[in-house]
Amino acid sequence: MIEIIAYILLGIGAACALIGAMGIVRLPDVYNRIHAQTVVVVGGVIVMLLGASVLEGLSSYTLKALIIALFLFLTNPVGSHAIARAAHKSGVKLWRRSVADKLKEEKP
Amino acid sequence: MRMAKESLFVAFVCLWLAWIGLTGSLNLQELAVGAIVAAFVAVVSYEFLFQGGMREKFEPERWGYALAYVPAYIWAELKAHASVIYLILHPRMPIKPGIVRVPTELRSDFGITGLANAITMTPGTLSVDVSEEGSSLYVHWIDVKAVEPEQTSRQIAWPFERFLRRIFR
Numbered sequence: 001m002i003e004i005i006a007y008i009l010l011g012i013g014a015a016c017a018l019i020g021a022m023g024i025v026r027l028p029d030v031y032n033r034i035h036a037q038t039v040v041v042v043g044g045v046i047v048m049l050l051g052a053s054v055l056e057g058l059s060s061y062t063l064k065a066l067i068i069a070l071f072l073f074l075t076n077p078v079g080s081h082a083i084a085r086a087a088h089k090s091g092v093k094l095w096r097r098s099v100a101d102k103l104k105e106e107k108p
Numbered sequence: 109m110r111m112a113k114e115s116l117f118v119a120f121v122c123l124w125l126a127w128i129g130l131t132g133s134l135n136l137q138e139l140a141v142g143a144i145v146a147a148f149v150a151v152v153s154y155e156f157l158f159q160g161g162m163r164e165k166f167e168p169e170r171w172g173y174a175l176a177y178v179p180a181y182i183w184a185e186l187k188a189h190a191s192v193i194y195l196i197l198h199p200r201m202p203i204k205p206g207i208v209r210v211p212t213e214l215r216s217d218f219g220i221t222g223l224a225n226a227i228t229m230t231p232g233t234l235s236v237d238v239s240e241e242g243s244s245l246y247v248h249w250i251d252v253k254a255v256e257p258e259q260t261s262r263q264i265a266w267p268f269e270r271f272l273r274r275i276f277r
Contacts, residue, residue: 085237
């Protein structure tokens with residue numbers, strides 16, 4: 001039973017990583033690609049780490065996997081935000097069919 | 109002065125626990141090296157970690173809201189993943205990206221950080237900048253449904269802000 005749950009989690013993680021990678025290729029600009037990257041990290045890596053810890057049971061490897069998941073959880077949004085902010089500050093344009101850019105209008 | 113010592117100690121203990129967890133051994137040498145590294149990093153960085161001081165009253169209500177936040181957060185995360193995966197896999201990719209302003213009522217540093225991180229961690233919304241007075245976030249939204257501040261704050265921020273404003277005051 002526990003193995004089945006673990007393999008389901010690992011499968012979901014692998015599928016999310018694949019779909020996120022497709023998103024990085026398909027989506028048009030930096031900002032949209034960061035959304036796909038979030039799918040890879042949260043749905044892919046963190047879910048896979050949870051699956052691995054379920055499969056392993058209580059051991060030091062589980063502890064390591066959970067600590068790595070926690071640090072990814074804390075650092076990934078900071079990195080995404082920094083990339084997006086730097087891109088906007090240095091003038092990377094939004095995709096031509098974007099519908100709004102309030103940041104440029106209100107805080108030039 | 110007392111507060112500085114306290115936050116130094118808390119930073120040291122957290123770092124040392126992380127070290128012990130990552131090495132995964134209770135060997136005396138590992139512990140000693142970990143203590144040295146943790147002490148060094150704690151001395152360098154404790155000032156930046158707890159600026160407001162952390163000795164606050166223990167309020168069970170806040171911890172209750174923090175616990176209730178976990179399932180709500182996971183649910184928001186699942187919904188956001190489903191919608192972004194749908195957008196990626198759809199043959200014509202019906203995205204409507206744009207940057208919108210999301211006003212927030214949170215004022216504490218921890219609250220705004222928590223909200224911005226939660227928004228960034230859910231796929232489909234990405235916080236790009238904070239307004240000077242910290243009263244609103246600029247969020248890149250992959251599927252803009254509204255640009256009016258009331259609507260954006262209800263759709264993007266409310267699921268998290270509902271809990272965060274009670275947890276961080």
